[in-house]
Amino acid sequence: MRSPKRVTRVVTHKSLPSCPVGLNLENLCERVREYLPSLTMPASRGRKGWCGCLQNAEPPEITYCVVDQAGTLSLQALTPTQPMPAEDELNVKFLELVDELDLTPPNKAAMLSLPSEKKWQIYCSRKKDQEGxxxxxxxxxxxxxxxxxLAMLQYPTDSEEEVRSRTRQLDGLKTALRTQPHSFVLRFIELDGLVGLLGFLSSMDYTTSQSSIHTSLIGCVKALMNxxxxxxxxxxxxxxxxxIAQSLCTENIKTKVAVLEILGAVCLVPGGHKKVLEAMLHYQKFAFERTRFQGIVNDLDRSTGVYRDEVNLKTAIMSFVNAVLNYGPGQENLEFRLHLRYEFLMLGIQPVIDKLRSHENETLNRRKRYFDIFILFQDHIDTKSATAMFDLLRKKLSHTSAYPHLLSLLKHCTLLPLDYGTYPQHWMLFDRIVQQIILQGESGDNPDISPLRINVKEIVHL
Structure with missing residues (x-):
């Protein structure tokens, strides 16, 4: 997707160490910003910056970037040494260059509307990179x-050098996917490169899944999704x-953080939010957990013993939780947002979040505050008390035509067997059906898991 030539000096934030960063077509847009301020992607969703894994709203860049205090990379403009060709010829050459940048339609149009002198300057800069x-x-x-x-090999338990060698090979692919031209990525996909990556992820042995090999492999997927x-x-x-979600089943902090960044970013993509919820349900079964998100909340509560790793993991988790709550159907549907928030509350996330203050980390506290601002209307009552919730329902329905149906529902519930054996599954079914009834849209679409294929509106003749 991007040219391999690197610019090795980057002006970094004062609090971060200066480091050489491979820079090519991925950052060519940054170079154009000095000519075209409007090229930066608009935050079309009206929210920006609260989620660490979501740097831009359209499309989400699944990465953390080291930038200067102004938010852009400091680059010097290149003065062309060759004469500018005729306008038609220049437009053809520049269009080929823009196609390699993989820009969104608005940004592509903005690039093509640049003055001829700027087009030629950018084109010469690109060609200069290719000469290296x-x-x-x-x-x-x-x-x-x-x-x-690599997918066919077992973990080399007696050779750290072999582990480093395999990691370097995958890092090479990660760099290529980020810096090579767009045609490279297309060719990689056409040759089933994605299938190979996913196959490697799903077949690796336990020891490999805990190693840097796994981290680099997830990095390749992350680079591909950019x-x-x-x-x-x-x-x-x-x-x-x-x-990808299965990779959460590791003790490697860097791998977990990368997976959470990917899943959080996918929540922004149309249709991606439901895929993430389904993936977490899949992970629940894969990891033999009681409920989905159980492992997420457990990781948020546990201590790794290393401050930086612990803060990075907890920040990534809170960013993911906020992405799940704020995007997808929950962006417009209050009931759905409350439904998911209550699911996290039932797992005991609130006292865990309260403990995060002890880290005294501003970034982590900012993620926590975004969860805190969503206050359930049920918070006025004790949602852990069956008596309190029944009294609320009785007051709301006692003088309505729905009250006899509530009594009928309760009478039939008393006929169910006690809570032993397989019988608790009946209550789980009731719970999920009621959730489906509440969340189902006007057209019969279900934003979350649906135990039955029903159209509530048609059944009750609303």
């Missing part, structure tokens, strides 16, 4: 073969998001 010598000259076929070969075509293919894959 690069170690990213391998074709997609090479990387796919390496991924397939490309619009790569993201579309991952979302279209029948088990892609489920396989």
């Amino acid at each position: 010598v690069t170690d990213l000259s391998h074709l997609p076929e090479h990387y796919i073969e390496r991924v397939q070969a 490309n619009s075509n790569g993201r579309a293919h991952v979302l279209a894959h029948p088990t892609g998001i489920n396989t």
